Amino acid sequence: MAAAAALKTPPTIETFGVVGAGLMASQLGLLFADKLRIPVLLSDLSSERISAAMHRIHAHLDTQERRGRIQKGEAAEIAGLIRGTTDLSGFRNCDAVIEAVFEDHAVKRSVFKQLEEYVAPDALLLTNTSSLSVTGMARGLKQPERVLGFHFFNPVAVLPLVELVRTAFSSDAAFTSACNLAQDLGKTAIPVADAPGFVVNRLLTRLFSEILAEIDKGGDPVAVDRSLESWGLPMTPLQLIGYIGPTVQRHISETLHRAYPDRFARSASLGAVAAAGLHGFFDEDGKVLPAALIPPPEPHEVDQNRIQLRLRGALAQEAQLILDGGVVASWDDIDRCMILGANFPPGGLTRLLRI
Numbered sequence: 001m002a003a004a005a006a007l008k009t010p011p012t013i014e015t016f017g018v019v020g021a022g023l024m025a026s027q028l029g030l031l032f033a034d035k036l037r038i039p040v041l042l043s044d045l046s047s048e049r050i051s052a053a054m055h056r057i058h059a060h061l062d063t064q065e066r067r068g069r070i071q072k073g074e075a076a077e078i079a080g081l082i083r084g085t086t087d088l089s090g091f092r093n094c095d096a097v098i099e100a101v102f103e104d105h106a107v108k109r110s111v112f113k114q115l116e117e118y119v120a121p122d123a124l125l126l127t128n129t130s131s132l133s134v135t136g137m138a139r140g141l142k143q144p145e146r147v148l149g150f151h152f153f154n155p156v157a158v159l160p161l162v163e164l165v166r167t168a169f170s171s172d173a174a175f176t177s178a179c180n181l182a183q184d185l186g187k188t189a190i191p192v193a194d195a196p197g198f199v200v201n202r203l204l205t206r207l208f209s210e211i212l213a214e215i216d217k218g219g220d221p222v223a224v225d226r227s228l229e230s231w232g233l234p235m236t237p238l239q240l241i242g243y244i245g246p247t248v249q250r251h252i253s254e255t256l257h258r259a260y261p262d263r264f265a266r267s268a269s270l271g272a273v274a275a276a277g278l279h280g281f282f283d284e285d286g287k288v289l290p291a292a293l294i295p296p297p298e299p300h301e302v303d304q305n306r307i308q309l310r311l312r313g314a315l316a317q318e319a320q321l322i323l324d325g326g327v328v329a330s331w332d333d334i335d336r337c338m339i340l341g342a343n344f345p346p347g348g349l350t351r352l353l354r355i
């Protein structure tokens, strides 16, 4: 691929770079190798983290092959495409790089600044941020026009949505390239404006914020968590926070609290779970972990109907504000985002607000 000019035409992606080798990055590396069948380079801060990611990838591929979901021999073929490094200079041959490092603006900016030193001028730079300003990450780079938000959802192999975030700097070539990439990966790209939490995490975090406020006020976590059971969501709110990772969710909640402090409260219980390094609120038997139980100020009966009613009002308000702010154009877009990115049942948010 020609490396002389800045990104004017969509580049052909022949080698993919992934910065970070954590929960999301390892799934992304696997997806790119599987769907695009091109070499993928994963980087992280330590070789231990890279080895752990490689281990997860190999274990997943072996299971897929054993269950007949991929052909015999394919596990080795796909795994053979993925290499790890702790040295970003190894990214010089990558035509596209996605970062999936900690949800921290300064860390992500520094990764992009370093990448610019190595990658070709026509390489695409993508961020998997869940909530942070993509414009802020692009600003000050030598070539901000090639930076886009390309936000996948966990589990990456299952959830088809990519929130595609274009900034005022982004070029048409970068946007077209990202649209083509989403299609090649079998994903549905929905363009969203560069607003905190975009669509899915803004709505999920509003939901978490309301649920956690009930727990922080002394409501029994198990009863509060079960109050939305009749909505048919794929997981309870606390289970979902465990799945996303309490530390990542705390970062997302912080971003939304900073942007909209009146509607997104800080949660003492989420803070305690994240600070204790726990993977969630519950132990293996479904009992609430003591570290998640901040001293209840006023233990009280949990009124699940009241919580449902309150949640409906909160989500209706947040969705309307998303539309008023032009993050997406229609209720249909919001529903598609929630179905494809958060596995909401058919009908999406609209149906939940009506039942």
Ligand SMILES: NC(=O)c1ccc[n+]([C@@H]2O[C@H](COP(=O)([O-])OP(=O)(O)OC[C@H]3O[C@@H](n4cnc5c(N)ncnc54)[C@H](O)[C@@H]3O)[C@@H](O)[C@H]2O)c1
Residues within 6 Å of the ligand: 019, 020, 021, 022, 023, 024, 025, 043, 044, 045, 046, 049, 099, 100, 101, 102, 103, 104, 107, 111, 128, 129, 130, 131, 151, 152, 153, 154, 243, 244, 245, 248
């Ligand atoms: N967890 C989810 O469900 C989810 C879903 C969608 C998007 N995201 C986003 O993906 C990103 C990563 O989240 P995660 O859950 O995979 O986190 P994680 O903590 O599992 O992984 C982050 C990895 O980044 C590495 N890292 C940090 N700084 C680095 C640097 N300078 N260079 C190289 N590697 C570095 C860390 O060592 C760690 O292995 C975040 O932006 C998050 O918001 C997360």
